[in-house]
Amino acid sequence: MSVDLRIKELINNHPxxxxxxxxxxxxxxxxxxxxxxxxxxSGANFHTVDVLQDQEIREGxxxxxxxxxxxxxxxxxxxxxxxxxxxxxxxxxxxxxVFSDI
Amino acid sequence: MxxxxxxxxxxxxxxxxxxxxxxxxxxxxxxxxxVSKLFEDLSIIKQHQLVYxxxxxxxxxxxxxxxxxxxxxxxxxxxxxxx
Numbered sequence: 001m002s003v004d005l006r007i008k009e010l011i012n013n014h015p016x017x018x019x020x021x022x023x024x025x026x027x028x029x030x031x032x033x034x035x036x037x038x039x040x041x042s043g044a045n046f047h048t049v050d051v052l053q054d055q056e057i058r059e060g061x062x063x064x065x066x067x068x069x070x071x072x073x074x075x076x077x078x079x080x081x082x083x084x085x086x087x088x089x090x091x092x093x094x095x096x097x098v099f100s101d102i
Numbered sequence: 103m104x105x106x107x108x109x110x111x112x113x114x115x116x117x118x119x120x121x122x123x124x125x126x127x128x129x130x131x132x133x134x135x136x137v138s139k140l141f142e143d144l145s146i147i148k149q150h151q152l153v154y155x156x157x158x159x160x161x162x163x164x165x166x167x168x169x170x171x172x173x174x175x176x177x178x179x180x181x182x183x184x185x
Binding site (some may be wrong): 066068079082085 | 147
């Protein structure tokens, strides 16, 4: 299966999906850690993919989203952004709105 | 060591900004504030993509941690008045 198809399958199977470095218990970068904290604070049930365990996904997701950094958040198949955008949306209340629609 | 000024210059060369400030003195972690007319009517994702495009390959190599805040001149003006 191509990496694009693998990514599509992942984002279709998980309504809230975070591509990150490490996992929520042991995030391997400050931005991934922040992203998990924001999702926790939003009360979201989320699934994570550790890109450090999968080099193909790590490079593939950057091309797929046209976004050069990790973490990356997808909600209902739609790219939401990285940790800066997540923080802005959390602070403005926009993220809570997105989650209330799920 | 990569300096905030280098990042600032490269963004400035490749993206028409009204205002730009880049902070960070450890050579690894940077914070950028960019104000540009080009951001008007763009989603926040597209605004950040313009900044990433301006930095090009640097994002894959030299820059490991860059926090981005984008604003339109209108919102930037509002913020200035508040401060």
